[in-house]
Amino acid sequence: MQEYLDFFTNNTMLVVVWFGLVIAIITMTIISKLSKVLIVSAQEAVMLINKQDGVVIDVRGAEEFRKGHIASAINVPAAQLKANNLNLIQKYQNKPILLVCETGVTTNGIGRLLTKGDFTQVHALRGGMVDWRTQNLPVTKR
Numbered sequence: 001m002q003e004y005l006d007f008f009t010n011n012t013m014l015v016v017v018w019f020g021l022v023i024a025i026i027t028m029t030i031i032s033k034l035s036k037v038l039i040v041s042a043q044e045a046v047m048l049i050n051k052q053d054g055v056v057i058d059v060r061g062a063e064e065f066r067k068g069h070i071a072s073a074i075n076v077p078a079a080q081l082k083a084n085n086l087n088l089i090q091k092y093q094n095k096p097i098l099l100v101c102e103t104g105v106t107t108n109g110i111g112r113l114l115t116k117g118d119f120t121q122v123h124a125l126r127g128g129m130v131d132w133r134t135q136n137l138p139v140t141k142r
Contacts, residue, residue, distance in 0.1 A: 078110055
């Protein structure tokens with residue numbers, strides 16, 4: 001037991017950082033479990049689009065969108081949605097919505113905004129367009 005106390009006193013900063021990371025992981029896990037935004041894989045996203053007539057909302061900037069996006073995706077930059085400009089996608093309120101960004105990080109926050117705005121079926125693509133391209137799924141530039 002004395003060794004642990006010596007380690008803690010000699011490496012205080014390391015111990016504080018370690019505990020901070022553990023708390024952050026626990027917090028993020030709890031938040032993701034309580035979130036109404038469902039994180040889906042690329043295969044689940046394809047099923048959502050094809051079987052449930054899901055609407056793909058790409059929240060990347062216009063330039064990134066032009067470089068390649070999922071077919072039939074609608075480009076609504078994250079900045080517009082964060083400014084509560086939800087009227088751009090209001091007509092899709094009761095349809096399954098698939099949010100897509102470049103890496104899958106931005107979509108969780110946007111998804112929470114949409115669920116607060118009474119959107120009923122909000123999904124986020126895990127890994128974003130990076131994962132989509134990695135799995136060789138179709139990307140269009142039109």
